[in-house]
Amino acid sequence: MIAVTGATGQLGQLTIDSLLKTVPAVEVTAVVRNPAKxxxxxxxxxxxxxxxxxxxRSLDRAFAGVDKLLLISSDDTGxxxxxxxxVIDAAKTAKVGLIAYTSILHADxxxxxxxxxHRETEVMLKQSALPYVLLRNGWYTENYLSSLPSALQYGAFIGCAGDGQIASATRLDYAEAAAGxxxxxxxxxxxxELAGDEPYTLAELAAEVARQTTKSITxxxxxxxxxxxALIRAGLPMPIANKLPEYDVAASRGALYDDSHSLSRLIGRPTTSLSDAVAQALKA
Structure with missing residues (x-):
């Protein structure tokens, strides 16, 4: 039995979709907080x-009989x-044979x-003595494409990433890797260490959106x-307004870059190109 935590989230649902291409549904468990969803x-x-x-206790019940478990990291940062x-303790009690954990690119x-x-979770996994594998996911391309509506409205993406190279991939790419x-x-x-094949700068992202929409986007x-x-003026909550600039500064220093091509080798195809990701976002 393969279990996926956070299964109603975007990555969780895509991972289960990918699993069902090769695994019978009766061998897949979706671990969810709210079954109504x-x-x-x-x-x-x-x-x-x-x-x-x-x-x-709910985790103990959910993991009974599970052979492999995907621990999708919690979004409750606090x-x-x-x-x-x-989750790790419950998996140990259930004698889960393997935990796959969605960590972050170059977590160490x-x-x-x-x-x-993420680093501390990796340490906890090591200390648990359970068999585990680390999926150090890079940035989601969707993180930037979520700004597409405002970029189209105002004719610009804004940020402070400079010429930082961003080797992002789509959630589907990472989901297929987890399933694999x-x-x-x-x-x-x-x-x-999982990242996209084709790194880009935010200026190149803007240029690609401009090319596909024939609008002036910078x-x-x-x-x-x-x-x-600017984020505060736009009405973003203070925690997010503080985090986004931090991420961009890190990108300017290479934190979101990787050229190992481990992700494309794992999924057996090139990662989703920036042009394809933009095209999909424009259709949404």
Whole structure:
């Protein structure tokens, strides 16, 4: 049995879709916090198990009989470590044969603040003595394409990433990688640095959007403080307005770049190109 936590999230649903290409639905369990949101997965025939990262007993029930587990990192940054420890402890009790964890690109050296919890989770996995594999996911291309509506409205992407090279990939790329690892033998102990094949700058992203829309779209590179102020003026919550400039500064220093091509080798095809990702976003 293969179980996927956070299964109603975007990455979780795509991972289950990918698993079902080769694995019978009866061998897949979707671990979800709210079963009412799992109708799409239920319709595909997978088992739905209710569990919450904060509720250890629910995790014990959900992991009973599970051979392989995908731990999709919690999005509750303040409680992430405690929640991950609950999952790891429950997996150990259930004698899960392999945990795959969605970490962050170059977690051991990454200077992003959000990398700290990922590093510590990796340590917890090592200390658990459970077999595990690390999926160190790079940036999602969707992180930038979420700004597409405002860029089209105002004719510009804004940021403070300078000429930083961003080797992002789509959620589908990362989902296929996770499914591939979960359905392959001899994965314990492996560390995958996963990123897109074709790095780009934000100026190149703007140019690609301009090309496909035939509109004047540019990239305005701002000072970090100026970018933060612009986000606050736009009404973004303060935590997000503080984090986005940090991510861009890290990108300017190479934190979102990787040229190993490990992701494309793992999924057996090139990662989704920037042009294809933009085209898909424009159709949405």
């Amino acid at each position: 799992a109708d799409r997965l239920r319709a595909r025939g997978v088992t739905i198990c209710q569990a919450d990262y904060d509720d250890r 409680m992430r470590l405690r929640q991950h420890q609950n 050296t990454c200077q992003l603040g959000l990398a700290v919890a 690892v979960l359905t392959s033998a001899d994965q314990a102990g492996k560390v995958y 990239y305005r590179d701002l000072a970090e403080a100026e970018f933060r102020a």
